[in-house]
Amino acid sequence: QVQLVESGGGLVQAGGSLRLSCVASGGTFISYTMGWFRQAPGKERDFVAATTWSGRSTYLANYANSVKGRFTISRDSAKNTVYLQMNSLNPEDTAVYYCAAGPYSRAVVPGDRLSYTYWGQGTQVTVSS
Numbered sequence: 001q002v003q004l005v006e007s008g009g010g011l012v013q014a015g016g017s018l019r020l021s022c023v024a025s026g027g028t029f030i031s032y033t034m035g036w037f038r039q040a041p042g043k044e045r046d047f048v049a050a051t052t053w054s055g056r057s058t059y060l061a062n063y064a065n066s067v068k069g070r071f072t073i074s075r076d077s078a079k080n081t082v083y084l085q086m087n088s089l090n091p092e093d094t095a096v097y098y099c100a101a102g103p104y105s106r107a108v109v110p111g112d113r114l115s116y117t118y119w120g121q122g123t124q125v126t127v128s129s
Contacts, residue, residue, distance in 0.1 A: 009123030022099030038095035050110035
Protein backbone atom coordinates (compact mmCIF):
# COMPACT_ATOMS: atom_id res chain seq x y z
CA GLN A 1 0.00 0.00 0.00
CA VAL A 2 1.03 3.58 -0.49
CA GLN A 3 2.92 5.16 2.36
CA LEU A 4 4.26 8.67 2.80
CA VAL A 5 6.84 9.27 5.50
CA GLU A 6 7.89 12.79 6.44
CA SER A 7 11.05 13.78 8.24
CA GLY A 8 13.11 16.87 8.94
CA GLY A 9 10.90 18.75 11.35
CA GLY A 10 12.19 20.24 14.57
CA LEU A 11 12.73 23.36 16.63
CA VAL A 12 14.36 26.36 15.00
CA GLN A 13 14.75 30.03 15.85
CA ALA A 14 13.02 32.72 13.87
CA GLY A 15 14.96 33.48 10.71
CA GLY A 16 16.30 29.97 10.51
CA SER A 17 15.80 27.21 7.96
CA LEU A 18 14.63 23.62 7.81
CA ARG A 19 14.29 21.10 5.02
CA LEU A 20 11.47 18.61 5.15
CA SER A 21 11.55 15.35 3.23
CA CYS A 22 8.75 13.01 2.23
CA VAL A 23 9.51 9.54 0.94
CA ALA A 24 6.72 7.78 -0.95
CA SER A 25 6.52 4.02 -1.30
CA GLY A 26 4.10 1.42 -2.58
CA GLY A 27 3.53 2.92 -6.01
CA THR A 28 4.85 4.92 -8.94
CA PHE A 29 4.67 8.62 -8.30
CA ILE A 30 6.22 10.23 -11.35
CA SER A 31 2.92 11.76 -12.48
CA TYR A 32 1.46 12.29 -9.02
CA THR A 33 0.76 15.69 -7.57
CA MET A 34 2.83 15.96 -4.42
CA GLY A 35 1.96 18.58 -1.87
CA TRP A 36 2.71 19.94 1.56
CA PHE A 37 0.05 21.15 3.95
CA ARG A 38 0.29 22.37 7.51
CA GLN A 39 -1.97 22.50 10.49
CA ALA A 40 -1.49 24.71 13.52
CA PRO A 41 -3.31 23.96 16.81
CA GLY A 42 -6.97 24.85 16.57
CA LYS A 43 -6.76 25.68 12.88
CA GLU A 44 -7.61 23.98 9.62
CA ARG A 45 -5.08 22.14 7.50
CA ASP A 46 -3.80 24.69 5.00
CA PHE A 47 -2.03 24.36 1.70
CA VAL A 48 1.65 25.25 1.64
CA ALA A 49 3.14 24.09 -1.66
CA ALA A 50 2.71 21.51 -4.39
CA THR A 51 4.48 20.14 -7.41
CA THR A 52 2.38 18.93 -10.32
CA TRP A 53 3.39 16.90 -13.34
CA SER A 54 3.17 18.73 -16.67
CA GLY A 55 4.58 16.06 -18.97
CA ARG A 56 7.77 14.03 -19.34
CA SER A 57 10.06 15.13 -16.51
CA THR A 58 8.65 18.62 -16.09
CA TYR A 59 6.90 19.77 -12.96
CA LEU A 60 5.18 22.98 -11.95
CA ALA A 61 5.34 24.45 -8.47
CA ASN A 62 2.55 26.22 -6.62
CA TYR A 63 2.81 28.06 -3.34
CA ALA A 64 0.55 29.63 -0.79
CA ASN A 65 0.99 33.39 -0.70
CA SER A 66 2.21 33.21 2.88
CA VAL A 67 5.29 31.18 1.92
CA LYS A 68 6.15 32.51 -1.54
CA GLY A 69 9.75 33.60 -1.73
CA ARG A 70 10.65 31.74 1.46
CA PHE A 71 9.78 28.08 0.77
CA THR A 72 10.83 25.93 -2.17
CA ILE A 73 9.32 22.60 -3.14
CA SER A 74 11.29 20.10 -5.18
CA ARG A 75 11.18 16.42 -5.99
CA ASP A 76 13.55 13.63 -6.88
CA SER A 77 11.52 11.17 -8.92
CA ALA A 78 14.27 8.57 -8.86
CA LYS A 79 14.04 8.51 -5.07
CA ASN A 80 10.26 9.00 -4.84
CA THR A 81 11.02 11.92 -2.56
CA VAL A 82 9.65 15.43 -2.32
CA TYR A 83 11.34 18.17 -0.34
CA LEU A 84 10.28 21.43 1.22
CA GLN A 85 13.08 23.88 1.84
CA MET A 86 11.90 26.45 4.34
CA ASN A 87 13.88 29.65 4.84
CA SER A 88 13.30 32.81 6.87
CA LEU A 89 11.02 30.92 9.20
CA ASN A 90 8.84 32.85 11.61
CA PRO A 91 6.66 31.76 14.55
CA GLU A 92 3.57 31.81 12.32
CA ASP A 93 5.08 28.87 10.43
CA THR A 94 4.78 26.68 13.52
CA ALA A 95 2.56 23.72 12.67
CA VAL A 96 2.48 20.04 11.88
CA TYR A 97 3.50 19.66 8.26
CA TYR A 98 1.89 16.93 6.18
CA CYS A 99 2.98 15.44 2.90
CA ALA A 100 0.24 14.44 0.46
CA ALA A 101 0.05 12.64 -2.86
CA GLY A 102 -2.69 12.61 -5.45
CA PRO A 103 -3.01 10.84 -8.81
CA TYR A 104 -2.56 12.89 -11.94
CA SER A 105 -5.52 14.88 -13.19
CA ARG A 106 -5.73 17.63 -15.78
CA ALA A 107 -8.19 19.36 -13.49
CA VAL A 108 -6.08 19.07 -10.36
CA VAL A 109 -6.31 21.96 -7.92
CA PRO A 110 -3.01 21.80 -6.03
CA GLY A 111 -4.27 23.81 -3.09
CA ASP A 112 -7.36 21.68 -2.54
CA ARG A 113 -7.07 18.88 -0.01
CA LEU A 114 -9.55 16.87 -2.06
CA SER A 115 -6.95 16.59 -4.83
CA TYR A 116 -4.92 14.26 -2.62
CA THR A 117 -5.55 10.62 -1.86
CA TYR A 118 -2.65 9.76 0.41
CA TRP A 119 -1.32 11.55 3.48
CA GLY A 120 1.68 11.15 5.72
CA GLN A 121 1.62 11.18 9.48
CA GLY A 122 3.05 14.67 9.76
CA THR A 123 6.18 16.22 11.20
CA GLN A 124 6.25 19.01 13.78
CA VAL A 125 7.90 22.31 12.95
CA THR A 126 8.28 24.77 15.80
CA VAL A 127 9.72 28.24 15.28
CA SER A 128 10.69 30.17 18.38
CA SER A 129 10.78 33.95 18.51
